[in-house]
Amino acid sequence: MKKFLALIALVAVALTACDKGNTEPTYSSKIELNKSEVTFAKGGGEEIVTFMLVNGQGGKVTAEANAEWLTARAEFNSEVIITVEANEGDAREAQVVVKYSGAKDAIITVKQKAGNVEFDEEFAAKRFEGQYFGSGNYFVTLSDIGLAKNGNHQANGTYYIFDFYGNTPSDEEYPMLPNGTYTFDAANTGANGTFSDENSWYGVTNAAGEYDKAKSYKSAKVTVKDGIFEAEIEFNDGTMHRVVYEGDLTAVLDDTTLTADTTINIEGAEIVATNYGDLYEVGMQNWYIEVKKDDKVILLDVFSASTTDPSGVYQVLSGAEYANKFIPGFMNGSAPVGAWYGSVSNGKFKVIAPMVDGVIQIKVLGNTATIDFGVWDDGGNLIDGSASGAYSVGKAEE
Numbered sequence: 001m002k003k004f005l006a007l008i009a010l011v012a013v014a015l016t017a018c019d020k021g022n023t024e025p026t027y028s029s030k031i032e033l034n035k036s037e038v039t040f041a042k043g044g045g046e047e048i049v050t051f052m053l054v055n056g057q058g059g060k061v062t063a064e065a066n067a068e069w070l071t072a073r074a075e076f077n078s079e080v081i082i083t084v085e086a087n088e089g090d091a092r093e094a095q096v097v098v099k100y101s102g103a104k105d106a107i108i109t110v111k112q113k114a115g116n117v118e119f120d121e122e123f124a125a126k127r128f129e130g131q132y133f134g135s136g137n138y139f140v141t142l143s144d145i146g147l148a149k150n151g152n153h154q155a156n157g158t159y160y161i162f163d164f165y166g167n168t169p170s171d172e173e174y175p176m177l178p179n180g181t182y183t184f185d186a187a188n189t190g191a192n193g194t195f196s197d198e199n200s201w202y203g204v205t206n207a208a209g210e211y212d213k214a215k216s217y218k219s220a221k222v223t224v225k226d227g228i229f230e231a232e233i234e235f236n237d238g239t240m241h242r243v244v245y246e247g248d249l250t251a252v253l254d255d256t257t258l259t260a261d262t263t264i265n266i267e268g269a270e271i272v273a274t275n276y277g278d279l280y281e282v283g284m285q286n287w288y289i290e291v292k293k294d295d296k297v298i299l300l301d302v303f304s305a306s307t308t309d310p311s312g313v314y315q316v317l318s319g320a321e322y323a324n325k326f327i328p329g330f331m332n333g334s335a336p337v338g339a340w341y342g343s344v345s346n347g348k349f350k351v352i353a354p355m356v357d358g359v360i361q362i363k364v365l366g367n368t369a370t371i372d373f374g375v376w377d378d379g380g381n382l383i384d385g386s387a388s389g390a391y392s393v394g395k396a397e398e
Contacts, residue, residue, distance in 0.1 A: 027102060027103050029057060029102040031104070033080075038109075040110070042114060047084075049080045053103070056077070061098060063096055064096065065094065065110075074098065093109065093111045123241060123242065126146075127143050128140065128245050130249075136166050137190075138175070142229070144157060155208060157205050160231065161199070161203075163200050180223075182222040195222065203215075215235045218235055220234065229249060230242070262383050266291065267388055269389030270392075271371070272394045273289045286302075289301075293387070298341055299329075299338075299340040299342070300371070302362070313359060313360075314362070329353075329377075338354065341383060353379070357375060
């Protein structure tokens with residue numbers, strides 16, 4: 001009997017030992033990471049993963065890396081700082097193990113892009129458009145299809161935007177983005193030779209003109225030299241883009257310089273209207289009109305059914321209907337397009353205000369013409385009044 005009871009006790013001990021071997025350990029504490037995976041570009045860098053220690057009982061959290069190309073350390077019992085070396089070879093992956101006595105190890109997977117691949121995307125921009133806001137501030141957009149006439153991004157376009165701070169231009173009328181190297185400024189200090197994080201970004205629009213992709217820069221460098229623009233950009237997801245453009249780097253002044261409503265009364269002007277035919281293939285004649293008197297200039301670009309003269313009442317072009325519409329003023333690089341009020345200085349046209357809404361009436365009577373205005377600029381200022389003078393028909397350039 002005693003032997004039988006002893007045998008039962010021995011079996012019970014053995015079963016208990018087996019149960020302990022198959023049971024998940026219990027933990028009094030827990031490490032909760034804000035993310036379990038980080039990705040680095042080929043150039044490496046530093047990334048911080050924050051964590052929360054639940055039910056900590058004192059003592060420090062530690063972090064250990066299992067690869068020589070990265071280091072990790074835990075700081076303040078709240079974050080893990082991961083530092084990765086530059087990669088010159090294939091893409092690679094490793095782990096950082098975050099440890100705490102009484103808690104299950106937490107794992108951070110660290111990935112790095114291949115160093116033998118230059119960029120994830122190389123973009124040759126077709127359009128450079130910019131505005132100069134004074135005090136060395138240049139707001140620049142590089143894209144494949146350019147901005148719409150209202151200044152917005154168009155459908156199915158790729159856009160890289162930069163808010164540069166550089167030297168004050170020598171020519172305030174036609175300011176060019178100065179030569180030099182510009183670095184990404186995460187603190188938005190506006191320091192010379194930087195571009196701000198706050199107003200610099202990348203986006204791709206869909207057919208509806210909405211953004212399918214929009215990303216901020218993590219780090220970037222831009223080099224400008226004698227009409228050549230080159231940017232190397234790293235995003236938060238670890239991807240790298242290279243953007244290049246060669247051409248006119250003029251960033252025009254902020255569109256309107258008006259600060260209040262303005263009345264135009266020009267008499268004795270020279271008015272030349274040129275018919276370019278159905279230039280845009282919209283079933284309408286495209287008339288380009290220049291009004292000049294002393295240093296004052298008015299430019300108009302209208303669509304009319306008439307091949308004789310541009311007489312008519314015109315509203316702003318805003319859709320697919322072109323009859324009796326005028327093209328609102330906008331800048332194409334350094335060239336004004338559409339309806340503008342400006343002046344001439346040293347033989348150069350200087351923009352004063354684009355006409356972006358309202359009504360324009362043109363009356364041609366033999367060798368004279370009168371143009372009446374009731375329009376608004378892009379700053380909401382009313383431009384009204386009239387211009388009149390000698391009328392002639394220009395010759396369209398072939």
